[in-house]
Amino acid sequence: MAGGNAGSTPEMVTGAQAVIKSLEALGVDVVFGYPGGAIMPAYDPLIDADLRHVLVRHEQGAIHMAEGYAHATGRVGVCIVTSGPAATNLVTGLADAHMDSIPVLAITGQVARSAIGSDAFQEADVTGITMPITKHNELVQSPERIAGAIHEAYHIAQSGRPGPVLVDIPKDVLNETFAWSWPERIDLPGYRPTVRGHGKMIREALQLISEAERPVIYAGGGLVRSGADQELFEFATRLGLPVVTTLMARGVFPDTHELAVGMPGMHGHYSGVMALQEADLLVTLAARFDDRVTGKLDAFAPHAKVIHVDVDPAEIGKNRAVDVPIVGDVKVVLGQLLKVLDDKSDADFAPAADAWRQHLIEMKREHPLRVEQPDTGVLKPQTAIRAVYDTWGDEAVYVAGVGQHQMWSAQVIPYSRGRQWINSGGLGTMGFAVPAAIGAKVGVGRDVPVVAIDGDGCFQMTFQELATAVQHDIPVVFCVVNNGYLGMVRQWQHLFYDDRLSQVALPQDCPDLMKIADAYGIPGFRVMTVDELDTTLAKAREITDQPVLIEFRVDPDEMVFPMVPSGASNDDVIESAEEWRARLAAAADDQ
């Protein structure tokens, strides 16, 4: 096993060199990081390594970049930081990656073994702190263990249900010299994710589908993680099954297809929400019945039987009882389902009822998103976002922050493939977009535009990473939908707190985003009204070799609809502000 040098004298290396050699052995091409005391030994061999290092401006940036990279490429994103405050700066990103099943490897320095537990300078119990927000973690106790720990961490991060794994390495372990060997095989007796679905369950699932009158595919983010776009497309089109794509799955089935009925959930499309409510069968593919999708759980999809495919058995039956459970990688399971279909004649397995499909197509037509954009003057945020899409097009990757702009971006852009839409769904991490877009751009390379669509609140949480983009020549398009508010919070205060606005106003002109663009030495564009939109975006589009900052001054009063109020049944989906006001008035009349 000794890296092919059995018999010859073993190569002597330091623990620090072992870290770098391990990353190289795994084929890691880029790490996002920030140096400091305990990790410094590893930054020395980095100079000569075959590894790109992106120097961030805050460790939260490093982990969100690793997430963005992983999101966009499907490969493990790697970040490396020092002990104590640097490691604790990773916490938000680890929790984010844990929630959204993003494969991330975090390497942290730790104080020397002899100092552990003594409250030494920059000591923090990082494995303890991150235990509940990582898929796994390990405090490395000897240099001989480094390669094994990193190899296992990498494997755990990307296999089964992906997630973040952290490896914490004491400084003296990094400094110690030992005989290097790379463990070709890893030994994890307690970790054996099931990949293939159970044959009997596969047949039962097809049986349920053939009996259903109103079947819907409830497509979740796991399809994106597993790269199952094609299998999903074939499965849905072959059986004529309508598809809803969750916030985490936008694009995994093309929005322009007639079987696409949109996004379900709190701010989903009307047809996406109602398709699930009316369905008699949910073909749940790597989705997890999140409360933002189900609304009031007892009232969710009340007529539906449930098939649930997930690689994580713990998701099956967690929130909703299941009729046919299938544990396995969704890409593989879809392949199995298609295989069984291949062996059947069309007479055995006719596509689902046409009436149901027609019903949903009509519903989509009758209940579109309602945006009223006047011809001149005030710019509606949805108009701005749609124009961004029209400018950068289908080839681009779109990365959102968290808030209203995120929901509008999920709603108005017609996505066509998985990994085209990147956002923080489970944790809802403001500040995600800027660094995640940088990481995504590093992952997809020169030819694919990456466009961040951020909020003015979110942007101010992490825009220091503009310097990272400039220094490392990472030409992301940064858009800020500036409504002068923590808009999503304002919306809730408006709707549920009688419009008593509390601590949600952000001065629209402070900071002056054009001066920020200036300060970072990148082109800045500001769009004040709808009239300037197209010409300004056309100018911005011409810049492809450096980061760009575009600010949209938008109508601060615009709200996100449709909306299912928190805790309400999905049947109570509200489609517009007028409908909301009408309901309030009716309720007042009743009293």
Added chain:
Amino acid sequence: MNRHTLSVLVENKPGVLTRIAGMFARRNYNIHSLAVGPTDDPRVSRLTLVVGAEAVQLEQIVKQLNKLVHVLKIVELDEADSVVREMQLVKVAAEPQHRSQIIELADVFRAKIVDVDHDSITIEAAGDPGKLEAMINLLEPYGIREMVRSGTIALARGGKSITDGSKVRMQRVV
């Protein structure tokens, strides 16, 4: 809430107990008792967990435990078909006139006298939780100075072992 006894084989790695206890705390599950010790294989420890849960939650507990990388195997033991034991040490006040009565009582429970002082007796007893409860009730009037009780440990009856997994119902789904 029903009590369930889970036998869990885990890799003998640092922090494995913290992972399990932390998972229970974070997901708001109930642990009544937890005992851990070595097995015949030095790489493997065995935990006995007594949890309070209804069926759906029990399934979640088992699945969430299984997600921990260091957890090797989980089996639910049927209490009626298992040997279930706890151990207890009790220091009882023992005035000279009560001494023989206390010793007799210990005998009835097949408990052992493990320490004697001028005015106290320490009794060691093992058994199922009901028996130990009963013994405490009878000793109470003499005055219990202090006591300590272990978590539950249990093994299925019959010749099979957790590592062949045929007799006991395997919970592992992964």
